[in-house]
Amino acid sequence: MEIHFTKMNGAGNDFVVIDNRSGIYDDLTKEQIERLCDRHRGVGADGMLAIEQPVEGSSSQYRFRYYNADGGEAEMCGNGARCFARFARNLTTEFEDEISFDTIAGPLVATFPGEDVCIDMSDPFDIESDIELSLSGTPQTVHFMNTGVPHVVLPVADVTAVDIVAVGRELRFHEHFAPAGTNANIHHVIENGHIRLRTYERGVEGETLACGTGVVANALVHHQLTGAASPIAVDVQGGDTLKVEFEKDADGNYRNVKLIGPADFVFDGTISI
Template sequence: MKVQFTKMTGAGNDFVLVDNRDGRLRFRPEQIARLCNRHYGIGADGMLVAETDGEQDRIRMRYYNADGGEASLCGNGARCFARFLQPLLKEEDGGTVSFLTGAGLIQATFEGEGVSITMPDPSAARLRQLVSTRHGPLEVHWIHTGVPHLVVFVRSVDGIDVEELGRELRWLADFAPDGVNADFVELLGPDRISVRTYERGVEAETLACGTGVTAAAVVAHLVKGVSPPVSVLVRSGDWLRVGFERTDDRIQGVRLEGPATVIFTGEVEVEE
């Protein structure tokens, strides 16, 4: 079958987007994995599909990792998804769109080249845990920002072997069976951090991760006193910003802001 698609990037986190609001397309995990393959497909960290939710009469964002498995949310993906919807829904800059995800309703605002989205309030933070790694005990911080993340503070993100340590943390028995994404965080200032992320489902480091940036910013505030809004430097060299409010020990009103850009559009033949 022939499929029209749009290739987009959110701070280096890249995606294949497809409009399936009419419900005529059905994708199997192996088809999605093939489309995301950088040698045999379009190439992407994941795939975003626009569908119509008949019960709530809203657009639903379905997010699939590069391995074809579905996940509840992708922060940078949601920002790209909003930009993808903008011309379809004829929204101007300064306008807003809303859509459903596996983690709840997302509202997006268009601000020039950037897109700002609401994020789920973080839940069930488990801070200052010690885990065993092949290099010895390591202090980690678990938090759920739509998907589970493990935050590790390091002296320099450039000195970390993200592929090796990230893969080990991702599969730790402590966090089975779902596993975690692993975020390595360097403090840059009172309201700035740098983050590198190993993403489950991609099973590699990505140039940016929206839920990871959010997790890192919130944990940096809770543990290190970093002040919101937090500016976050990601591996691509782009900056994202995470705003939120704190009431006692509760974090709420989380927003993720950053660029969302169309790279190209096209048509691809998908083997049925």
Template sequence: MDLTFYKYQGTGNDFVVLDNRSQEITLTQEQVAFLCDRRKGVGADGLMLLQNKEGYDFEMVYYNADGRVGSMCGNGGRCLVAFVQFMGVVENEAYFIASDGPHKAYLKDGLVHLQMKDVDAIEDLEEATFMNTGSPHYVKQVEALADLNVFAEGRAIRYSDRFKAEGTNVNFVEHLPQNKLSVRTYERGVEDETFSCGTGVTACALAASRSGYESPVPISVLGGELQVSFEKEGSGFKNVFLIGPAVQVFKGEITL
């Protein structure tokens, strides 16, 4: 099977993108994992299929780097919105369906504004908080984030008794002056630290709002800068937007 693919990245979170509106592409878990392999394949944190869906501009189908179907990916969603604009599917606004439900998005001044799912509540744990922002996220506030062994500490939490079966993404967040955050994330499915995690920074911003952080929250990640805006509603949040760049890196062809 010959595939034409596109490579996109959003603050260093990178993806293989395939146009499957013709419904001709069917991939096995092994093939997805091969395409995402950084030594033997194209290399990516995940893979996305662009598909048609009645009632929506498109459907987003997301796979983790291990080849398994994934939950919502915020940076992936932003990259796919940029891709569909490039392909002429939409102009500056999009309405699409993903694994966690419908999403609205728009492009403005070179940034993709992606509406995330509403968050009903945040669970308080002993040293952290836990919530689902389209994917499950464990959020722990730390100091000296730059010196933290994110791989070792994140992996220990991800494979702890509570989270081992289904897995969780693990975010370490440092509170900075002027309403800013710095975040590093261990992602399940990739099973390593990534340069950025959209649903993760969203969770960190919502958790920080309980400490007085106000919308929008600027967030630094290894791959660049993001923002998260939101409205509080009781113990939950609505009108949550993940805001940041999405860049096409290259186009290529590969034979599977």
């Protein structure tokens, strides 16, 4: 099969993007997607994005599909959603200021402030604070929430001093989060309202340069722990700084969560798989 694709990245989190509005790529297998994302035998990416027609009865303009580098479909990807929105905006002049699309995690809306893309994220849920776990025999306090996909957050003194792959893998497969597992994050505080983040992504099974849903989870955990006001700045491993805006209602629930950051085109191409 010949695949026409666009390579994009959001803060270093990179994706193969395909236009599947015609349904021509509906029969792509898990193994073919995995090969597309392979950095030695394919295009190379943290995941694949497919833009499709909206589901029947939806008021959205498009449907968002996201597949991790292992070929498995995931509910959402924040950096991927920004790239998806910028790609979709380039397909037509009809939706210049705002684009809406359906995801497994729920409908999302994207706007385009300046050079960045802003995603109106779904409300986080399954929030657990102060979970006591044993990591390599040492007690640790972690925090958890689902920001479209599950994330566990471990605040540390210095993210550069931690083996993110070892710690991330232990958290990702910890029995507390079985059977589905979780994405794993560590962050340290630069100053109130500004943190530095590293993420081990489920499905990639390694560290990525950025993770949008992880940025949101860590920003909100930072707010929980410190009371830092919106917006919160998050430095990611790829070198960019993303912003997370949010509100908190009278019942303590997070609402109107927005993820703001770059989404860049890299190149277009064709590959046979």
